[in-house]
Amino acid sequence: MEAIREKLEQVKLEEGCVSIKDLSLKLETAEHAAPVAEKIRQCSNIHSLCLSGNTIGVGAAEAIASVLEEKATLKRALWSDMFTGRLRSEIPKALELLGDAVIKSGARLEELDLSDNAFGPDGVRAATRLLTSSAGASLTTLKFHNNGLGIGGGKILAEALRDCCAHAKSNGGQFSLRVFVAGRNRLENEGACALAEAFKQIGSLEEVIMFQNGINPDGISALAEAFSHNKQLRLLDLNDNTFTAAGGCAMAKVLPQLEQLEIINFDDCLVRSEGFLSLAEVLKSGCQKLKELRLSFNEANTSSGETLLRSVIDHSPLTLVSINGNEFGTSGVEKLQQLAEELGYSDKLGSMSDDEGDDDDDEDEEDGAAQADESTTAEDSAEGKLVSDPALVVEGVSLSPKKSPVKECSKPEGEDDLGERIAGLSLADKS
Secondary structure (H helix, E strand, O other): OHHHHHHHHHOOOEOOOEEEEOOOOOOHHHHHHHHHHHHHOOOOOOEEOOOOOOOHHHHHHHHHHHHHOOOOOOEEEOOOOEEEEOOOHHHHHHHHHHHHHHHHOOOOOOOOEEOOOOOOOHHHHHHHHOOOOOOOOOOOOEOOOOOOHHHHHHHHHHHHHHHHHHHHHHHOOOOOOOOOEEEOOOOOOHHHHHHHHHHHOOOOOOOEEOOOOOOOOHHHHHHHHOOOOOOOOOOOEEEOOOOOHHHHHHHHHHHHOOOOOOOEEOOOOHHHHHHHHHHHHHHHOOOOOEEEEEOOOOOOOOOHHHHHHHHHOOOOOOOEEEOOOHHHHHHHHHHHHHHHHHHOOOHHHHHOOOOOOHHHHHHHHHHHHHHHHHHHHHHHHHHOOOEEEEEEEEOOOOOOOOOOOOOOOOOOOOOOOOHHHHHOOOHHHHH
């Protein structure tokens, strides 16, 4: 207890904010949490409570909840990384206690951050009561990053978001979520498709961050369609999912509708050359407010890279084009760097130090083919070697087919020999 009090003495209360961020407090019981609860009680006009970087048990959560019930001014619940080392059975109960206290207080939350809590589907289920309550109806920022949601958790979260939309609509309003973060959750296609349906109903999203989720082309296509319903999107981060050319083309089709888009991050998405070309075609005239374009590690070739660079030449707000780690090869990298310089934005082209192309690939293939031809020729020559040996005798019976009379067919009048006709064709005729 004394150690907890000593750490909390270092905490300075800012106006409207109580934060014990990264104090590494292990709060097991109500007694352990009493100093924290007192800090919250002393903050008469609290709008932000940050419990991140600590570990909070059920007893401690109950003590904190008892004072939160009186804090109707709370706007930001920053509760990431606060269950380190906790049993999966403890976390839902602690979340429910804190959430219910916020609901009871009559607070109207604007931000809820539950990132970096490994609670899986059970944890998001425990948070749905808060999400779908009057306290969650005013949310503009929602963060479920690195929670181990999986497909099941993604579906639970999607259903909660749809309920938020339905409740707001029934009350004559709109659920106006603007920022949604759910990276590193293994949502896969099913989870992504479920969330896509919720996104269509929300329609107010400005930032979507869903990287590293194992989403494949079908899920990417579903998200692309959903984004077309959120025309105020400014930031789109889907890096480290699997677009392939199909997903890249699906995403390219909706980009012209996203006129406010400022940041695109499709790094490490296997967009490939075809995806580069589809995006380039759209970017020629679309997304004129674009500031950052990230397409690194996508197995694209030099030609598609050139097309992409030319497509964004008129995007004056642009500060970064990152196409590192593709398959340009040394000469391709030099060519693209030179092109960027000619176009006048070499300072905007990101590092190309991790390119995965190899200039020697084609040469190796040609050399290998040549060696194969030489080997075949040598073998053929060996097999067909002439031997002059007067003593060589071939013994056996010679069989000859029986000759039968063949009636000569006359050529139609005026028609030349076929060989003469082919020989007389010009290159233009053949083409």
